[in-house]
Amino acid sequence: MSDPHSPLRLPVLEPTTLRAALNAEFHARSPLPLSSPARVSQLVFANASSDTTAERAHLAQLERLVNGELLEGSDSHRLLAAKGIVLRWELHTEFSSYTFYRQSATAESQDPGTSALEALPSEWLAAIPGELLVATHVDLQSSANVSPESMTSGLSPTGPPVVAARVADNAAWVFTNFLFEQGFSRFQILDVKLTQRQAGRTVQRLLDIETYRLLSLLALPIAKEVGNWLTPAENKLAEMVDQIGLANSLADERHVLAQLTSLATEVEHSIARTAFRFGAARAYHDLVMQRVGELRERRVAGCPTFAEIMQRRLAPAVHTCIAMADRQDELSDRLTRTCELLRTRVEVELERQNQEQLLQMNRRARLQLRLQETVEGLSVVAITYYGSQLVHYLAKGGKTLLPVLSPEIAAALSIPLIAAAAMFGIWRMRKRLRQEEEREH
Known part of the structure; x- marks a missing residue:
């Protein structure tokens, strides 16, 4: 008999070729542990195409320039360390993100003008492939060096609204105004009692909030464009329904059916063109609200929380996109029902004509x-x-x-x-x- 205390050994099994890759993907992109003071910067670029050869070559160029060391690597994720900088590159469905982590000296941390990007070659930064979508700076400081009171005391009731909250069960304070300063959004984290992993997760959640916030808003211009032609299309459909009621001949009904088919083609083309963007806006908004919930924020007196500012500023824009998508779908359904109704009328008229022809043929047969x-x-x-x-x-x-x-x-x-x-x-x-x-x- 086998020893019951011996370790269990699996028999020789043939795993799927994706098993290791799927498990590696599950463990990839975990937040890096951070300790204050630290600077984090993230650049997000739109993917011009599915070919990432240029991005990989650009990353290899940086590795040579700064004599970097590749810590982790896969088809969609790389982690590179060099010159006190850690670079994480991530490939997503429609964007690529470059996140730079840098531990700061205490004296340097007091300078608000410094960032994690300063240690990188400016020529390399300017040549990153793609169009820039999001640029974010996160400054992680100890509350012993920068007190929360010094941040709240300088708030002006007439100035731009500052979003502030105590997060991670009061282990840190977070401040931002979601405005661009020299092209970057900025977050200030004051570390009260964060562990290194808590600090890394908090930074990652703030970066995700900013990234997905802006990505969800990509659908808003398309929603406005769709809304400009949806109202005339709905009015046109109403006029066609009236024409159906006034049609006196099969030729009139066929003319209205041709117009309905043309309008249905335009609507389906618009749905095919915008369905992904509107669906992505909904998904990105859900991710934003999920990350906000994970902050476990508590109110700072006199300042709106992240949840409040998202409900007030982001939710209406996303709901507009969802409403435009629903209006398109509803118009498509109405067109389908109207076309079916008109086809039924045409088929009934054809049946009546066929019956008359059969009666005439019967009369002719009896006469013959x-x-x-x-x-x-x-x-x-x-x-x-x-x-x-x-x-x-x-x-x-x-x-x-x-x-x-x-x-x-x-x-x-x-x-x-x-x-x-x-x-x-x-x-x-x-x-x-x-x-x-x-x-x-």
Whole structure:
């Protein structure tokens, strides 16, 4: 028997080729542990295409320039350390992010103009592929060096609103105004009793909030564009519905159906063009609110919280995008119902016309039958006449043999027999044709 205390060994199994990659993806992008004071900067660029060769080559160039060391690497994630800087590159569905971490000296941390980007070659930063979407600075300071009171005491009631909250169960203070200063959004974190992993998670959540906040707003200009033509399209549909009620002929209904089909094509084209953007806006907004909830924030007197500012500023814009998407879908559904209604009317009209044509064909068939019966009767008369004449001539020729038989009497006696034979022959022919028709069916 096997030892029950021995470690369990799995049999030799054939794992899927994706097993290791999926597990690595699960553990990737974990927040880096941080301690105050520290500077963090993040740049987010839109992916111009699915080809990331240029980005990888650019990262390799930085590694050579600063003699960096690759700590982690995969197709969608790299972690590079050099010159007191840690760079994390992440590839997402439609953007790439470059996050730079730098531990600061105590004296340097007091200078608000410093950032984690200063230790990097400016030429390399300027040549990062893609269009810049988000640029964020995060300053992590100890509350022993910068007190929360010094931050709140300088707030002006008439100045720009400052968002402030105590986060991570009162382990830190966070301040921001979501305004761009020299092109960057800025967050100030005052560390009260954060552990290194708490500090890393808090920084990552703030970066995610800023990134997904701006990405969710990418759909707002498209929503305004869609709204500009949705109202005329809805009015046009209402006019077409009125035209359906006033249509008096099949040609009118077909004309309205052609207009409906053209409008439906425009609507479906717009839905196909905007569905991803509107869906992404909804998903990014959900991520923002999820990250805000993970902050576990508590109110600072006189300042709105992150949840409040998102509900007041971000939610209406995202709801506008969702409303435009719903209006497009509703218009598409209304067009579908209207087209089905009009097609039903056209089909009913076609059925009525087909029924009229069938009735006319039935009338023609009955008329042809009567004409045929009349022709058959005339044929019997004609056959009887010519047959009796033949008998009359035969009787004249045979008068020398049978002088008693009069040609006129013979012709008269043959008329019923000839008529009966002709009628019987026509009946047999009709019966045979009917049987052949039945066999064909």
